[in-house]
Amino acid sequence: MKTRIAVLCSTLLVVLLISGCGFQIVNGSGTVVTEERPVSDFTRVDFSGFGELTLVQGDNEALTIETDDNLLRYIETTVSGGTLTIGFAKRVWFPLLRPTHSIHYQLTVKTLNHLELSGAGTVTAALLQADNLMLVESGAAVINLADLTANVLTVDMSGTGRVDLAGAVTSQTVELSGLGSYNAGDLASQTAQIHLSGVGAATVWVREQLDADTSGAGTIRYYGSPQVNASSSGLGTVQRLGNK
Incomplete structure (x- = not known):
């Protein structure tokens, strides 16, 4: 009975907040259209909310949005x-x-050095090249880069999101907190610095040196035979998966 009352109270509170703030549900019309938006002179992308963003690297920056006409x-x-x-x-x-x-969304970029996601969006790219690239993920967002080439990669993850990477980088530095999952077992790197807090998990492929630091109950797994400097201040573990 107490549980039912708590659920009813929570539901009522959400309804009151929505009503009080003037929010209303907006249903899509069913007429799906594609709109071009003018964009230029950017090297950073901040994507919030929800939806699917496809990244393409090319000579001319461009953005198209496909959705119901009344939501644009x-x-x-x-x-x-x-x-x-x-x-x-x-x-x-x-x-x-x-x-x-x-x-x-389909976004064509010339140069990308910073990608930030919040909310529940998804970003995918079949091919991406960068010198220095920073990925910031929060909330329940997903980043999937199928063929990444970069010199320096920096990743900051929080929340329950997921980052899937393949390709090759010289070095990678990863800060993972919360319940996130960092899947880079197909991303070859010479060196890696991984700091895990919370109960997240990270999988990497390192050839020369791995600095692995865990706090909380997270797990770091790695491929390769690098020199490993590992430290743990909780129940976290560092596990070798073998060679690639």
Whole structure:
């Protein structure tokens, strides 16, 4: 009985908050269209909310959005200080947008050195080259880069998201907190520094040197035969998976 009362109270509170703030559910019209947005002169991308963002590297920067025609006005895209921000208008609470199909973005970049995701979006790229690249993931977002080539890779993950990487980098530095999962067993790297806090998990492929630090109950797994400097201040573990 107490549990049912608590659930009812929580539901009522959400309804009151939504009503009090003027939020309303916006259903997609069912008429799916593609719109081009003008973008230029950016090397950083900040993607929030939800939807599927496909990255393509090319000579001409471009952005297209595919969704219900009545939802386009709620999607904001701006470029400021070299950062392209893709998100939803402040006047709408994005969980109340109900597209008939997943919102799809296709973004062509010349150079990308910073990619940040928050919310529940997904970013994929078949091929990406960068000198220095930083990936920031929070919430329940997913990043999937199938063939990444970079000199220096830096990754900062929090929340329950996932990062899947393949390709080759010279060095990688990973900070993972929360329940996230970092899957880079197919990303060859010469050196790696991995710090895990919480109960997340990281898998890497390292050839020369691995610095692995765990706190909490996280797990670091690695391929290769690098020199390993491992430290743990909790129940975390560092495990070798063998050679690639």
